[in-house]
Amino acid sequence: MESMDQNLADPDESNETEQTFLQEDGSTNLQALVLHNKAAIMAALKSNGVTNATSEYSGSGDEGSTGSVTVHPENTAALEYNVTVKMIGSTFDSSAEKWITKASDSNLTLEQALRDVTDQLIEMNGHAGYEDGDGGGGSVTFDVENDTVEQDHYDCVVENVHSVHEL
Secondary structure, eight states: OOOOOOOOGGGSOOOOOOOHHHHHTBBBBBHHHHHHHHHHHHHHHTTTOOOOEEEEEEETTEEEEEEEEESSOOHHHHTTTTEEEEEEEEETTTTTTTTEEEEEEEEEEHHHHHHHHHHHHHTTTOOTTTSTTTTTEEEEEETTTTEEEEEEEEEOOOOOOOOOOOO
8 A cells, every 4th residue: 555644834835836746857746746636635525524535446458447436424515515636737839849738726526636636646656557458446545634645556467377297
């Protein structure tokens, strides 16, 4: 299990700029992005009386997705609550003939934000492509009381045992 239980300053209190989420080479600083979004999601969960939320994902044969998203205590209205998270997007600038990557605020339902941060964690923790071949899956649990996010991931592996016998 992998845990994102690092305690960093509240992102709303810091002077975050686009450079916080984008590295010099144009790649995404996924850890900064996930930690920022974690704070926003935890605040939304807490304000809705939710003690934990779990999103499950699975896939194989090149298809995978986040399946169920649940909150405890059960509160379906909480999943429709709007929360603002940072998302990374790219557009092609035809005049400059290059891709431009930007971080921007996205106002999403809590359910969609949980799904998107699950996808960010999958990539950040080295599990991108989990759905290829025999597949894999896992869950991401947001524990409000302990201010932690834990990803529990598994990969499906087919093992071949080969033996040769000669008489």
